[in-house]
Amino acid sequence: MGRKINRYGEGVTRLKFDWTTIGLYLLLVVFGWVNIYAACYNEATSALFDLSTQQGKQMLWVGAAAVVAFVTLYVEPRFWSNTAYIIYGLALALLVLTLFLAVTVNGGKSWIDLGFFRFQPSEFAKFATALALAKYVGTIDVKINSLKGRLTAIAIILVPAALILLQHDTGSALVFAAFVLPLFREGLTKYVLIFAAVAVTLFVLALVLNKYIVMGIVLAGCLVYLFLWLNRRTRKSYIHTIVFFIISCLFVFSVDFAFQKVLEPHQRERIDVLLGKTQDFKGVGYNVHQSKIAIGSGGIVGKGFLKGTITKADFVPEQETDFIFCTVGEEWGFLGSAALMVIYVWFLMRLVKLAERQRSAFARFYGYSIMSILFIHFFINIGMVLGVVPVIGIPLPFFSYGGSSLMAFTLMLFVFIKQDSYRTQLL
Amino acid sequence: MIDRYSDRAQVIKAILIAVGAIFVIRLAVLQVFNNKYKSLAERQSLRNITIYPARGLVYDRNGELLVYNDVVYDLMVVPRSVKNIDTAYFCRSIGITREEFEAYMQKARNYSPYTASPFMKQITKEDYARWQNLLYKFDGFYVQNRTLRVYPKPIAAHVLGYVGEVDEAEMEQNPRYQMGDYVGKSGIEKTYEELLCGKKGRRVVRVDVHSREIGPYENGAHDTVPVAGEKLYSTIDAELQEYAERLMANKRGCVVALEPSTGEVLALVSAPSYNPNLLVGRTRGENYLTLLRDISKPLYNRALQGQYPPGSIFKVAQAMIALDLGVITPNSGFVCDKSLVGCHNHPSARSVQEAIKMSCNPYFYQVYRRVIQQGKYNNIYKDSQYGLTVWRNYMLKMGFGTALDIDIPNVKSGRIPDTAYYNKWYGAGKWAFSTIYSNSIGQGEVEVVPLQMANLAAIVANRGYYYIPHVVKFYGEDSTKIEKYYERHETGIDPQYFDIAAKGMYDVVHGAGGTGHRADVPGIAVCGKTGTAENYGNDHSVFISFAPMEDPKIALAVYVENAQGGGGTWAAPISGLIIEKYLKGEVQRKDVEKMYEEVNPCQKLPLTKRVKKPKKGRRR
Structure with missing residues (x-):
């Protein structure tokens, strides 16, 4: 050597x-x-x-x-x-x-045609x-949990993600959510992951079950957290739990709106298929x-x-x-x-x-x-x-x-x- | 640098492992603990294609092909796979209307949206060739080969029978058949179905999402080769059959020609007949209905199903019984006493031979009386019962009153009445000879199927025995014989009496005062017996014959319904022509031939009054 x-x-x-x-x-x-x-x-x-x-x-x-x-x-x-x-x-x-230059492939405009080869800039954007x-x-002086640090990091992620979303390539844009993991590793608060997990769970539950049942489940969870999990209940913990409960309820009731108005019809259908709400084996469920x-x-x-x-x-x-x-x-x-x-x-x-x-x-x-x-x-x-x-x-x-x-x-x-x-x- | 969060790597690793574990569990659920997807996969990606075997060929006695197969095509459809087709273009291409398209599609969908069913059946080769280039444009459609029967000569429809789509009952009976299979429905097609049908083959292919074939499944490990049906060698002489059909063309009635020494059927005609090619292919259903509704009943096989009063030909059988019983001798004479039963003008018969020649009714009245009332009992009622039973046994041995086991389905037995029959009509002990004497001359309660008449001719020709008439000699590559047709059936009557009958029948054609001179063929010793069966409407004309007298080669019965004139007028000359054709190969008497070919004996009858079925003879 x-x-x-x-x-x-x-x-x-x-x-x-x-x-x-x-x-x-x-x-x-x-x-x-x-x-x-x-x-x-x-x-x-x-x-x-x-x-x-x-x-x-x-x-x-x-x-x-x-x-x-x-x-x-x-x-x-x-x-x-x-x-x-x-x-x-x-x-x-x-x-x-x-x-401006993209050719349309499968409904998305994310490909640039270079003649001999088609190229997807979003792949490169991830890198x-x-x-x-x-x-x-x-960089030495950046604190990830400071407000400025967070906003800058979010901007670095969201600008390309937004541009990709404009190309109707939802999948690739979603990939940018991946950066939550390294940020978490570098000290981003753990509540980001917890909130994400809770939000996904509530979203699915709200679509599948009756809204009031979901609220009951959330209430039960809060009570278990307060009286069985916590050893010492402070005023702060009460306030936090109540805020969490209110936000959860608002979230549950806005799921329908988000589902109907924000998502594209094909995305709604795909979620319905996944949750077993529709069984269209010849249409959206075919794949x-x-x-x-x-x-x-x-x-x-x-x-x-x-x-x-x-x-x-x-x-x-x-x-x-x-x-x-x-x-x-x-x-x-x-x-x-x-x-x-x-x-x-x-x-x-x-x-x-x-x-x-x-x-x-x-x-x-x-x-x-x-x-x-x-x-x-x-x-x-x-x-x-x-x-x-x-x-x-x-x-x-x-x-x-x-x-x-x-x-x-x-x-x-x-x-x-x-x-x-x-x-x-x-x- | 201080790394305060290094323990978070463990959280991230936990997430990775959790996701990997979820996927492996999910895979296990899909692949290991679930059979649903396997069967779904097979159902959509494999197609079982039935390969229909060629149905067995049928040859005539001289090796001429009577029936072979032609390839046709069924247009199959898998409804689920039909997507984005230009319906208007499709309909135009294959020549159907939009409504028909919808109807066919609905039928196929009702059967199953996922498996193939026939969309249109029996497309001709020409149509298929035209569509072949277009078909790839229509997802979900493909073509399957089938075979159809073809009859090179449009003859022998009633012998050959026809093939049709299998019905519910047949499918239940034999699980080998599936919806859409073809099966023999009548004639030898039905009798020899087991031999003719062969064995279906199967091909399992992989199909793609457009239900196009993409190759064999597992290199054809599941495929089987079809086995063609056995060849049948028929006893029919195609040329004779064709000739007989020509002679019967515009008449109603039938011809049965047998080879006496073997019981082989040389020709079997039921007129009116039909072209067997009509009951094949896509127009079959339509044609079948037309034939079924036809007032002249072309589908009805008179030769086997027509139960007619035999008329005077029956006298031959009566004479044999009486002679064998010893109630008369060959030289017994009876006066032609028209007070007993009507007769034509002729000298009284001095022997059995003369009686047959002249067909004397009173003579056979007397003969039959001696058979029925033998004097065994003093009570004439009891005596008649005994006599009838003895007489009936003789008749059964001559093949009357019982269905001859010919290899064409639905043969009738005719009727030789027994004591129970008369007891039912008149009451036990309330009938005697005087009640039933019409039987003596082949009228009354006796009914005979033309096949049995021909068989009687064969019995006389053989001088006392017969083989069951049959239309198939042997089958298959190794010429397997059908045992029951090689079994000699004895009548139990002394052959010398049949010699007398043969001489009488020779005189019918050749002797002075004989009733059947028109059956004469120059140079051939034709023996025959006329019959005129009384009937509603005009009499039926009957003639049984065989030739030559010594070493007979052909025995036949000709029955012409409602002919103007007796047996001698119509049936005898037709018999003569058929005999000439068979024994000489060619008919030299073209004028006679032309006359009987063209003339319709029942022209004068109003068409609407045609009877469905020959009625019983009038009882006097």
């Missing part, structure tokens, strides 16, 4: 990349490609590298992603922290540009936002119903590679992109699907571990950011396919067909891997 001198004149030991993470990444990409091949396979076009087929194109994207990864590993981490705001600015500019937010939080059939028919060991009958027969729409997991479920069965869950969670846990061992706030925050972005994709995508989350069209990272997302995720990940390999060099 020879020593070499970098361009700042510092002696560095040979870089140690985290091969576990890289290995898991490769595993996901390869298994993903195998399933795209299976989803698009038919006897007529079984060639591996035919560029007219999707498996052929994806092969090209995998190659391109490898180049991105390789190049990224040669870029000094300091480059990213130094240029974070510039990249963020560029990303915002691109998003604005998209509003840029992660960099900018990490840079901001990592999820077919995806459940495909996965459910896989059984314990699956039907075998290239032997899926539902996915092969195009019953599942979007099966090589957002519904790629159906192919895994059908052809690899419970064993294969559960193994993929384990690999994915393992991968995310590894990223948490890596983030935790960073010495700079920037690197740690950045690590948590990309972990959270990957996690929210994983959670929404798999949850949607399994019918536990409403249908929101976002891809499964490294797995779904598509060049933009694969390259953007690869870039994000390898910037962090490079960063991680430098951790011993700093301070």
Whole structure:
């Protein structure tokens, strides 16, 4: 292990990349490609590298992603922290540009057509936002729990999210909620998570149950909290509980309004399908119903590679992109699907571990950011396919067909891997 | 830097593990603890295609093809998969109206929205070829092959029968049949259904969301090959059958021609007949109704189901019984006493042979009296009961009064009355010979099916025995024989008496004063017996015959309903022509042929008064 001198004149030991993470990444990409091949396979076009087929194109994207990864590993981490705001600015500019240049795909206007290749700036914006937010939080004098700190952080997140929302790409905008996790890690009050959890629970309950029953449940919860949970009741705790109860009731009664007026009709339908209020297997419920059939028919060991009958027969729409997991479920069965869950969670846990061992706030925050972005994709995508989350069209990272997302995720990940390999060099 | 929140990493890890665990549990619920999705998947992604086997072919006795199959196509539809089709364009393409489209669709939907059912049945090859290029545009439709019967010659409809869609009762009886299958409904199609139908094959294919086939399921592991039906080798002589049908074309009645030495049916005609090709294909239902409503009853098989008074041909059988009983001798003579029963003018018969030649009614009155009243009992009522029973047993042995087990369904038995029959009518001990004497000349209560008449001719030709008439000789690749048709049935009557009958029948055609001269064929020793069955409306004209006299090759019965004139006028010459055709291969007497082909014997009858079924002979 020879020593070499970098361009700042510092002696560095040979870089140690985290091969576990890289290995898991490769595993996901390869298994993903195998399933795209299976989803698009038919006897007529079984060639591996035919560029007219999707498996052929994806092969090209995998190659391109490898180049991105390789190049990224040669870029000094300091480059990213130094240029974070510039990249963020560029990303915002691109998003604005998209509003004017976009081609319409599936009802959303989030793609820029570059002729040879369609490009989704929102994928890139996630990376840029992660960099900018990490840079901001990592700045020495920023206090995340101060009012100014919070507002700035929220602005950094919301500006690109809003621009993406204007492109009618709700799924991608929702991904920006992922930044709550790194902020939480850096000291954001825990009440944010608790409030979010309570709000989601009340929203679902209010849609499914009678409003007064929900209020009764909330009241019971408050009483249990006050008289059984708390050992010492102060005036403050009474006031807090009463305020919580009032806000909850207002929330419950505004759910209907929000549901009817704020959400788009298709979003309402998707939520209804999820909650079992409608059972339209031929209309809005079709995707999820077919995806459940495909996965459910896989059984314990699956039907075998290239032997899926539902996915092969195009019953599942979007099966090589957002519904790629159906192919895994059908052809690899419970064993294969559960193994993929384990690999994915393992991968995310590894990223948490890596983030935790960073010495700079920037690197740690950045690590948590990309972990959270990957996690929210994983959670929404798999949850949607399994019918536990409403249908929101976002891809499964490294797995779904598509060049933009694969390259953007690869870039994000390898910037962090490079960063991680430098951790011993700093301070 | 102070990291006050490092324990929050544990919270985040907990969230990750919780989500992973929820997903794994959800997967287990969907994939391991639930069979619903497996069956849903099979139902929508696999299609069972039935491959219909070719129905067995039918050949005539000379190897000529009588029935074969043609491929037609059923347009199938899976209602659920029909989406976004241009209905107007679709209707125009296949030539139906919008209303028909809706009706067919509704029918298919009622059957099942998810599985295929016939939208339109039996599309011709030509139509299919025209649509084939269009069909891909219409999701949810596909085409399934079927076979239809084709009859190269439009003959022998009553022998061959027809094939129709299986009905509820048949499906219940035999679980092999499914909705929409075809099954023999009459004729040998019905009798030999088990042999003809073959075995259905199956193909399991994967279909895509547009219900297009995308390939075999598991490389065809679940597929079976159809097995074609067995070939039937019929006894029918197609040329003779065609000729006989030509002769009977504008008449009502029937022809049954047998080969006496084997019981094989050479021709079996029931006129009016119909073209068997009418009861095939999409127009079948319509044509069937037309035929069913036709006042001349073309679907009715007179040769097997018509129970007629036999008329004078019955005298041959009467003579045989009396001779065998010994109540008369071959040289017994009876005066032609018209006070007993009416007769035409002729010298009195001095022997059985002469009596047959001249068809003397009083003679057979006497013969029958001796059979019925044998003098075994002093009480004539008791004596008649005894005589009738003896007589009836003889008749049964000659194939009368019992359904001959021919391989065409619904053959009737005719009637040879027994004592119980008369007891019911008149009361026990209240009838005697004088009550039932009309039977002597083939009138009265006796009824005979034309097949039995032909069989009588065959019995005389064979001098005393017969084989059950049949229309299929053997079947299959290894020519399996049908046992019951190779079993000789004896009448128990001494063959020498049949020689007398044969001589009498020879005289009918050739002798001076014979009643059947018109059956004469130059150079052939034709033996025959005329009959004129009295009836409401004009008499029926009957003739049974066989030829040549020694070593007979053909025995036949010809029955012409309501013909103007007796058996000698119509049935005899037609018999002669058929015999000539069969034995010489070609009829030289073209003038005779032309005459009997063209003339309609019952032209003068008002059409509306046509009887459905031959009525019983008038009782005197």
